[in-house]
Ligand SMILES: C[S@@+](CC[C@H](N)C(=O)[O-])C[C@H]1O[C@@H](n2cnc3c(N)ncnc32)[C@H](O)[C@@H]1O
């Protein structure tokens with residue numbers, strides 16, 4: 354038995370030693386521990402103040418590490434549904450559920466995920482939180498997940514097709530997510546926004562809206578969390594394009610693409626259509642911090658709170674220094690100097706060398722040049 358968080362999980366031995374965890378006999382990826390830590394905590398932050406225990410569905414559960422940890426470790430979870438087509442995975446999940454002594458909360462099934470979700474689309478059968486954690490893109494499951502989610506519920510989704518979302522295959526991104534990706538230094542944010550855009554378009558097909566609560570990205574995956582609302586007008590003004598100048602750091606975020614840079618008149622390239630609204634929900638993040646998670650998680654939620662109200666898209670210190678031909682500038686210097694000029698600025702959890710600001714391009718560059726002086 355393998356330990357993750359405060360739970361014991363039965364996993365195939367080979368998945369702990371192999372570089373690419375195999376599908377057989379069942380899937381478990383130890384590198385996914387952090388995203389499951391985050392999910393356990395996000396579920397608590399959402400559920401802790403609700404009157405009834407939440408219904409959580411892990412529709413592509415593998416050996417059940419995510420769902421079992423939510424059932425065992427998150428606050429106020431009433432019922433957990435684990436579903437996976439692979440019967441070996443569900444057998445291991447049964448052992449783990451028994452081991453953790455939480456059998457009364459769990460329902461297991463071995464159905465195709467869309468079929469499973471369709472069978473839970475009637476009002477009484479719906480879930481409060483659904484996790485979609487596939488190989489590759491979550492888009493094949495979005496429509497049925499939206500139909501199986503209560504209004505005000507949370508949809509969590511992973512993408513592992515980072516090359517598509519980060520601009521290596523923009524045409525694949527268009528057909529898979531409905532928007533062109535772009536190879537920029539802030540492509541992690543574009544990846545998140547493409548996922549949210551795809552979810553928003555799916556929601557609008559069902560007369561629903563979305564309100565993102567959190568997102569994060571690591572080397573192998575991008576994760577989004579979004580609340581589903583009953584008003585598709587919530588999407589108005591939140592879908593559009595990001596246009597990036599080919600010559601300078603200037604970028605524009607808005608309902609239309611921009612062909613010419615407003616700062617230097619060079620041509621621009623664009624990503625989208627994608628989500629251009631808020632990425633994080635301050636109330637959920639505040640609750641996440643109040644619940645006092647451990648070390649790295651606490652730091653991440655505190656840092657995320659700082660950037661909630663800052664503009665879309667971040668700058669990367671190394672990209673600016675290489676553009677102006679200077680040696681590296683500490684990120685703290687850049688942020689403090691911008692604040693000293695009266696601008697807002699903060700780090701971003703999406704990139705260690707990334708910062709957000711409402712400053713104009715000229716003043717950002719001036720700050721970087723001032724470090725050289
Ligand atoms: C990336 S793994 C899930 C990992 C798991 N959520 C975790 O945190 O460890 C994807 C799982 O989806 C299952 N699967 C793939 N396609 C499916 C489908 N259409 N319906 C149900 N399960 C499916 C696979 O058997 C595999 O266990």
Ligand SMILES: [Zn+2]
Pocket residue numbers: 598599600601602603614615616617618619
């Ligand atoms: Zn420009």
